[in-house]
Amino acid sequence: MSTRPPTTGTNRTEIAVDPDVPLVRITRTFDAPPNKVFRAHTDPELLARWLGPRSTEMRVEHFDCRTGGSYRYLHTTCEGFEAWFHGSFHEVRPAELIVQTFTFEGVPDGVALERLVFEDLGDGRTRLVATSLVDSFADRDAFVASGMEVGVIEGYERLDELLSAGAA
Amino acid sequence: MSTRPPTTGTNRTEIAVDPDVPLVRITRTFDAPPNKVFRAHTDPELLARWLGPRSTEMRVEHFDCRTGGSYRYLHTTCEGFEAWFHGSFHEVRPAELIVQTFTFEGVPDGVALERLVFEDLGDGRTRLVATSLVDSFADRDAFVASGMEVGVIEGYERLDELLSAGAA
Numbered sequence: 001m002s003t004r005p006p007t008t009g010t011n012r013t014e015i016a017v018d019p020d021v022p023l024v025r026i027t028r029t030f031d032a033p034p035n036k037v038f039r040a041h042t043d044p045e046l047l048a049r050w051l052g053p054r055s056t057e058m059r060v061e062h063f064d065c066r067t068g069g070s071y072r073y074l075h076t077t078c079e080g081f082e083a084w085f086h087g088s089f090h091e092v093r094p095a096e097l098i099v100q101t102f103t104f105e106g107v108p109d110g111v112a113l114e115r116l117v118f119e120d121l122g123d124g125r126t127r128l129v130a131t132s133l134v135d136s137f138a139d140r141d142a143f144v145a146s147g148m149e150v151g152v153i154e155g156y157e158r159l160d161e162l163l164s165a166g167a168a
Numbered sequence: 169m170s171t172r173p174p175t176t177g178t179n180r181t182e183i184a185v186d187p188d189v190p191l192v193r194i195t196r197t198f199d200a201p202p203n204k205v206f207r208a209h210t211d212p213e214l215l216a217r218w219l220g221p222r223s224t225e226m227r228v229e230h231f232d233c234r235t236g237g238s239y240r241y242l243h244t245t246c247e248g249f250e251a252w253f254h255g256s257f258h259e260v261r262p263a264e265l266i267v268q269t270f271t272f273e274g275v276p277d278g279v280a281l282e283r284l285v286f287e288d289l290g291d292g293r294t295r296l297v298a299t300s301l302v303d304s305f306a307d308r309d310a311f312v313a314s315g316m317e318v319g320v321i322e323g324y325e326r327l328d329e330l331l332s333a334g335a336a
Contacts, residue, residue: 021303022189068238068256088236088256090269090279099279101258111258111267113281133303135189
């Protein structure tokens with residue numbers, strides 16, 4: 001008798017810095033098809049259940065995920081620290097692509113150009129490649145050194161749980 | 169008797185590529201205060217009278233220049249070639265700053281993050297610094313080699329004329 005190994009929780013999150021341009025590339029596979037992974041990124045009620053580390057609460061002010069739309073949301077840590085984020089959606093192609101801008105309002109003049117590509121692996125899984133481009137290597141490296149990987153890795157684990165529970 | 173030399177038409181447009189990151193920086197001074205130069209960038213009726221080379225006609229589909237807004241417009245050359253452009257406004261601070269995305273739809277997967285800073289020179293003049301960031305040096309250099317400087321230089325000369333005519 002063969003048993004299928006559990007897949008949830010076994011997908012690694014890769015975070016890589018580009019050697020040539022000030023860009024971070026995050027690669028993660030999900031055991032769900034692109035339309036479901038995409039929906040979990042575009043439906044604000046679903047997004048608020050997984051984005052960021054487990055220790056934070058997320059409140060969406062507005063989240064109009066369509067070409068030409070915009071968003072703003074708040075993360076509150078268990079210590080009560082509040083962090084607002086906002087941006088605009090340059091282009092949204094269902095189950096394929098999101099191109100958006102991103103600012104942490106604690107650094108109001110900082111802005112990143114983000115591209116999320118949802119790649120259909122053809123076996124019910126999706127590879128997400130998320131890149132974040134800024135205009136200086138110093139800012140890119142400070143972002144990576146800030147501990148962002150905790151939020152990214154935990155967030156995707158929460159998204160795994162949401163997808164395997166059939167909620168997305 | 170001293171005469172003040174004519175200032176309109178004497179301001180040079182500087183176009184520089186950054187050595188470290190895939191960014192183009194355009195610097196231009198205008199003989200008008202920031203609120204007027206800014207308005208000529210944000211009012212679509214004014215914008216359509218100067219943006220791009222003299223040989224093109226511009227038609228604005230929509231242009232909602234506010235934080236979270238978006239735009240799309242068409243340039244038609246005298247030969248009848250049509251070029252659509254679109255993007256979103258990440259942040260707009262009156263008479264100070266516009267941060268926006270930019271795509272030429274002939275290259276639909278290409279996108280630039282643009283920042284326009286309107287600097288008050290304090291003597292009724294404004295220095296505009298416009299940067300455009302992309303994610304590869306090859307794309308940046310192809311953009312610069314495309315002849316874009318003709319449109320940029322002629323466009324700013326047209327803007328000089330609009331400002332000196334008191335239209336903006």
